[in-house]
Amino acid sequence: MFGKQMPSVARAKDEAEKPFWISFADLMTAMMILFLVVMVAALSSVTQRINQAEQGEKQRSRDISQLCEHLQLKAKGSNATIVVDCKDNRISFGEAGRFGHNQYSLSDEGQSALQGVVPLILDAADSEEGRKWFKQVVIEGFTDTVGSYLYNLHLSLQRSEWVMCSLLDSRSPLQIGLSAERQQQIRSMFLAGGVSFNNAKDTNEASRRVELRMQFYGLKEKEEDLKPDVPVFASTVSEKCQLAMTR
16 A cells, blocks of 8 residues: 555656756756857857958058059159059159268259159048048158168168258258148158168169158058147248258
8 A cells, every 4th residue: 555655756746846847947948049149149240340340441452552553653654763662652763762872862853753752642642542541651761781770870860851851941942832731731741760771772872762651541540530649830931951951
């Protein structure tokens, strides 16, 4: 008699526990589904931002290439000595952009090439693509490897500074025809920076040169609208360079 009652007690206990385990399993399943939904949404958001960044970078590259190629065509028609390298975003003047040994002033031909290319650069900066991406132009002076590093560093700075002076000094022929607005645009866009004999050429003569390096905003800079704080200097017709402008 007692042996027959035991299964009934076991069944009752088993049946009482079943609802708990079923509810717990459903809860875990629901939590897992919720976790998967959240993960899918997060991954979708990250993927969308990555795709937007990739598309933005591609558009930036196309805009800069179009700007540079347009500048390249304009420069070629303006002066045969001007060379616009759209791969490295550099502007050089060939032999016209070379300096004599221990000299920091350009020849008349070099000044003419500089005078021809600056308005083209300013026009490029005012274009639709330029207003979006054109950041600044760094004037880089180079030297040969003869002499000490510090001497050449100083000489390279003088060469880039002299070019900057050619753009702003009231005694310079490049000032002819430049409006006050253009002069202020040059002040805000052009920077002088020497680099000594970095990237020396095959010969000493070719190494003693000046180049203009165009810089453009990065995609993140543009998204965050990061603009460099450019000091505003009063424009004056009597502005003079501290370097001797005569050769």
